[in-house]
Amino acid sequence: MARPMCHGLLIAALAALTAGAAAAPAKAADNKAAPRLEQRAPTAEERDSFDEFFRARNAAQPHRPWGAAPLFAPAFEIERQRGQPWRVVARVDSAPRRSAPDLCRQIRSSFVYDAAKPKGERWGDSAEAPQWYVWLAQANVPCQAARYTVLMDPAVPPADAVALLWQHRELLNRARLLFAGNSQCARQRALTFRLAALKPAAATAGAPVMFGMVFESDRDTTATVDVRKHRGEYVAWNVSCSG
The missing domain is CATH 3.10.450 (Nuclear Transport Factor 2; Chain: A,)
Known part of the structure; x- marks a missing residue:
């Protein structure tokens, strides 16, 4: 009786190894097929063109969130799937300001770069809505940039x-x-x-x-x-x- 039992265990073990060997190439193939996300820093041309675009936008629309106050340097987000065109986004935070007696607010706006357009027309508004970041204000102290802020939906009173x-x-x-x-x-x-x-x-x-x-x-x-x-x-x- 011992021999059939060992024989059965051996068959089960071989089947498991065979199944694992069959699954491994499939997993490797899946990993190989998954596109890799690539990132890079902005080029000098992208930085310069954004600075030019933003100065003109700020002068033309000083009432917008980014206008009429000192601004922080833009943050660039540049990435692509391998083999695809680069997606270049610049994000700008407005200067902190008091939006309620006890609340400070900063608005982050996004702009998208299109290298296929003529020079001087390559930057435009992103489809993303501006994001509001808030934190508690200090009494009798002007709002200043905070280390920790909270993303707030504008629909929240x-x-x-x-x-x-x-x-x-x-x-x-x-x-x-x-x-x-x-x-x-x-x-x-x-x-x-x-x-x-x-x-x-x-x-x-x-x-x-x-x-x-x-x-x-x-x-x-x-x-x-x-x-x-x-x-x-x-x-x-x-x-x-x-x-």
């Missing part, structure tokens, strides 16, 4: 943004009780999180005003805490996680 910024640590701690009831969040319950974004959230039964607080962890994961507003109070209502 400034008063609610201020309240959520003040209470975000407390709301996160309360939400940790909700992590255990969500299979995607349970393993992230004890991670260290930083508030990254504020946005409106879909209303739920009995909670017509909701906000989403997006937290990023030190393990490259994300947790979104849905917050219910009722009679001026904010309550952690639900949580979802990714990563």
Whole structure:
């Protein structure tokens, strides 16, 4: 009886090895087929042409977010899939300014480069909407660039943004009780999180005003805490996680 059993085990082992050998080339082929993302720094021509474009735009539209105040140097984002044309984007942050008594705001605008257009016409507005970054203001102190800012959807009222910024640590701690009831969040319950974004959230039964607080962890994961507003109070209502 021992011989048939060993023979069966040998057949199973050979089958497993055969299956693994067959799967390995397929995996290698998949990795080979996946396009590689390439990045590079801007060329001198791209930098110079953007500076020229931006000076003209700033002079023509001083009322826009980037106008009428000193600006930071543009940040370039240049990448492509191998074999494809480069996608060149320049991002510019407006000078910090107070958008509410307790709130500072900075607006990031994006511009796209098209090398196929004639010189002097190669830069234009990106399809991306300008992004608002906010942080709490200090009393009687002009707004200055902050190390940590929070991306804010313009649909979030400034008063609610201020309240959520003040209470975000407390709301996160309360939400940790909700992590255990969500299979995607349970393993992230004890991670260290930083508030990254504020946005409106879909209303739920009995909670017509909701906000989403997006937290990023030190393990490259994300947790979104849905917050219910009722009679001026904010309550952690639900949580979802990714990563």
